Amino acid sequence: MKIDRFPRPTFSVDDARRATYSVFGIKGLAAELAGERDRNFLITCEGDQKYVLKVCNPADSDEVIDFQNQLLTHLSSSSNQWQWPQPQHDNNGGLMSHVQNCEDEEVRVRLLTFVDGIFLADYRPHSPHLMRHFGRFLGSVTTSLSDFTHSAMDRELFWDMKNGVGLIQEHIHEINDRERKDLIHHFLGIINNALLPIQNDLRTGVIYNDANDHNILVECGVNGNGEIVGAIDVGDSVHSWLAAEPAVACAYAMLNKPDPLATAREIVGAYHENFPLTEEEISVLFALSCLRSCMTVIIATHQKSLEPENDYLSVSEESAWQLLGKLKETSPEFAHFSFRHTCGLEPSPSTPHLVKWMNHQKNQFSKVVDADLSDDEMVVVDLSIGSLDLTNSVWENMEALTRLIGTPALGRYNEPRMIYTSDQFQTINNNGHEWRTIHLGLDVFLPAGSQVTTPLEGVVQSVQNNDGHLDYGPTVILKHSPADVSTFYTLYGHLSNKVLKSLKNGDTIKAGKKIGEIGNENENGGWPPHLHFQVITDCLNYYGDFPGVARSSEREIWTSISPDPSALLNLNSEGAVAKEILPEEITTSRQSNLSAMLSVSYRKPLKIVRGWKQYLYDHTGRKYLDGVNNVPHIGHSHPRVVDAIQKQAAVLNTNTRYLHENIIQLAGRIADTMPDPLSICFFVNSGSEANDLALRLAQAYTSGKNVITIEGGYHGHLISLIDVSPYKFDGPGGEGLADHVEMVTMPDGYRGKYKYNEPDLGERYADKVKEAVDKIKNKGEKLSAFISESMISSGGIFIPPENYLSTVYETVRGAGGVCIADEVVVGFGRVGSHFWGFEAQSVVPDIVTLGKPMGNGHPIAAVVTTPKIAASFNTGMEYFNTYGGNPVSCAAALAVLDVMQEEKLQENAAKVGKFLLDQLTALQKEHPVIGDVRGSGLFIGMELVKSRDSLEPAPEHANYLVERMKERGILISTDGTRNNVLKIRPPMVFTQSNGESLVNTLKEILHESFFMTGINNSS
């Protein structure tokens, strides 16, 4: 098949404007649009009504143009969910009209309605949701067209995939680059292999045939997710293979994707839900997608030479070459299995029968190792992500791992494993990184030198030393062809070097005969000695090696290709296959037994099973950079804290009625960090308890009851604290201001009454406290306390303006009240410049409350006050707190203080915090949605607004960022009374390179299409 020449007709913008008026009676401005065959013009009328004037290509007959008009009308009338351009009648009632161009030539024109939206090519991101929407859209197009026929539908068209192979063969000589030509030849092989045997059996019908990313229109839908609006340009519609429809879509949607197949899977799965594909069609989808990409590059090469000024002709060419380069690395069989899976079929078709056969033959297979694996005493090691046997210091250290596992022992199949979260197993997917964590075989841990024999007769398919670190080492793959079941393979990894000499390809090994021996750690890839035993139903593109671990996103595909091998070891699956409680099951159980008022983060909640340093791991081994959890202050599961807790808990845990040195050491260490006269400590179990006790102390000292608090503040969940927490009493379900509480304005220099650049900002906001004090006086009541965080967190991450707290403290003390500084969030060096937030404000409070970071997650909190205030509490009523100050909690807090000093974490907070603030401030200059950036150390807020003039909050944008950051593997969250402040409050071990990842990812997300919507670009 030859690519025909069809130069576009000559027609100027002026011609277009005139023709639209003279032929259709529509007045408007014309602007030229891109086009391959037709010349297209956007016509914009008054009131912003838009049309597209199409000047038809002379190569297209009237019948073909009628075909297109009827097709568009049919598509629109069969579903109003999607938009298609609608042909407009001319002054004579026709759908196609003849006009003269400026060169007095006659051309044919049509006017279509304009479909608004963003081209899929320009829309970001191509989320799974959008790709599924795309698939559903196309499925419904195929359904709509199933009853459509036209006399022009069978015309010869070079974009028709039925002609694809012929077209490539005809024009491949035009590609000069040798490598690129080879690439096309490679795909021709794949295409012929897949298509030739079944092409005559494929279903046909009229298809749209051009779901390319410059024809598909998208808008921002629910939760900021892109959704398909409709499509344009039916110029390539033709009667062809139905399977070509999703294949074309995949060919374009896969462009520029790190993981193209994942994108294609979403489209195909959703297409299949709307229009079920047959097994034959599924088997050719990959080949057809590749065919379309090959056609794209061949046609673009040809057309460019004819019409070099039309950029549109090569709009996808370079990306298509890149895609082909990438798809060359993809096994066509794996792609086929992927598509089968997404369409609800068993990925590897031979697996169900093989599994049945293996289970049937169980206990008749010869032993693979000389150990009774089914012995009840056999140790099954838990190497899963959340394994309690696998402490953080063990999974990173092979020697420790070897000691932990011991021999004999069994390692499980289909287990997401912590050891595979290291760099060697990292891959790139469409959302960043994904680790190959899922174990596809069974491990038998036995001493090096133990014999390995075959469970059934097999022929050596390969013997190869996969000698990279953490690879298989010497590996044997045997091919088995027993009667009654399709050929399959078994893999034996981590053998000794001897096998490389003792076996060769083609050797037959009878059942029960020796394959080799288990290798030692110097030859087996550096692992504890063991055999990795795996069944393979299809070797895909691999030779001598085969993945033993898989990405969780492809788990079902790989576990079908490599099913559970237990039966071949004469084992029951129960112990040998890992089991998990899935996040969805936990969500359901929470509903049965926990209060609905416990909220969960993220639309799709995370099941986090491990924390280590500044990272959290979900049950699949997905690693998240933690940018928000401030409680694991010195890093998740810090070994010093774990050790301190374990050691003390193993010896003694009691209460303060016995003398113990931990509590006095801790009290002394904390008092040393505080200015005089803050020296008396009370230990409690939570920030709420600390603040409640602080209010009691204040009452005892002042004998007043009235409390002044700041708008947006949160101080705890006890009833006494809800009263002084506007975040709660003024929020959903809150009961408003209590009689004994006065609330003062937030000292907010960004959106408050007095702005950052105004003089005496601190004093002016502090005046509000004077007013509150006067109000209490006027009621004839006594002030007890002013409570506030030294830097405000839940209110929206605010650093009080200069002189604010000092002026407030003076006023409060002048009125007989005491000043409580809530350091539950900002204390312990977080703010970088100082150990306590109040120090940065140059004040000395009367009572300080500590909490969250104090025990790195262990529940310990404290109140620190002056001897005078403490003395007022000595009323005779005993203060007893069962857990407060117990030796274990104190040991945890002491370890935190040690690590803070030894690892210089306050200094780190200052350095990394400054880096983050600088970077985010730079980002603010580029993105109008970032209204304000503020913070100190690793306590940072970024306020999002829809307009920098009106300061209208942008909570949807904040939420979008939080969700997208999570999808990209970074955890942050929102705060503030308007839920529009992004908070960044990571563990103090957060590094500058972590900061770079966070900022770069934010930057990328801020360029996504959602941020083009609803933001006023004023600055």
Ligand SMILES: Cc1ncc(COP(=O)(O)O)c(C=O)c1O
């Ligand atoms: C500033 C502040 N104070 C007190 C508390 C209460 O601490 P806890 O949750 O440990 O009771 C919180 C908790 O979020 C807080 O943010």
